[in-house]
Amino acid sequence: MSADFRISLALAASVIVLPASAWGEPVLRSAQEDVYLEDGLVRLTIDRAELLALERPAGTVILGSTAIANATLSDDRTLILTGRTTGSTNLIVLDADGAEIINTVLWVVERPELVTVHQGEQRQTFTCVRRCDPVLSVGDDAEFFSTTASQMGVRQGLTGGGAAGQ
Structure with missing residues (x-):
């Protein structure tokens, strides 16, 4: 094996793992782990879909960058979020009258x-x-x-x- 050959786990060295209490109450659930929302932050994993239940019917979904994540309405109160590549972007959901339902940052991390x-x-x-x-x-x-x-x-x-x- 040559000296310039190395293997590294793609665990995104900048990811900080915090206990659930540090993130607040779970608002999203997946089979893999809880995704927490606090201070306008939702953590997603590349190629994993998460469901977000909205408090009232959505009229408009706005994503800062669809290259980072995808957001699709399953029905007017259920948003499907999928991480596409590492990074962060913002998500804004408005109701039919244009009032803000959610304004958050999506933080997408690598799969372990x-x-x-x-x-x-x-x-x-x-x-x-x-x-x-x-x-x-x-x-x-x-x-x-x-x-x-x-x-x-x-x-x-x-x-x-x-x-x-x-």
Whole structure:
């Protein structure tokens, strides 16, 4: 193994893990962990969807950057939030009269099972649970990213590519 070869867990070194009491009461729930809202902050994980129950019907949903996260209304009182890439953006939800229901910051962090492999200037990202498989991650080597995207597209075509029930 060469000296310039190193493996690092993509755990986002700047992430600070705090006990639930430090974040306040949970307002979002997932199978993985609680997501807390305090001081205008909601923590999301890349490629994980979270449900947010709104106190009254929503009329408008505004996201600062859809590159960081996605927000979709399931019904007028249920918002589905999905982390897309690490970073932060803001989310504003207004009712039909334009009154603010929520104004918060979405903070998107890496998935803990991601492993980043660095070799010189090249970087590749894998998801490692029972085995390691390549994943698409912004910043990976262009050839690795392109090959992985192509293989995912072919697989999606072979499996029908649609959501369950389509």
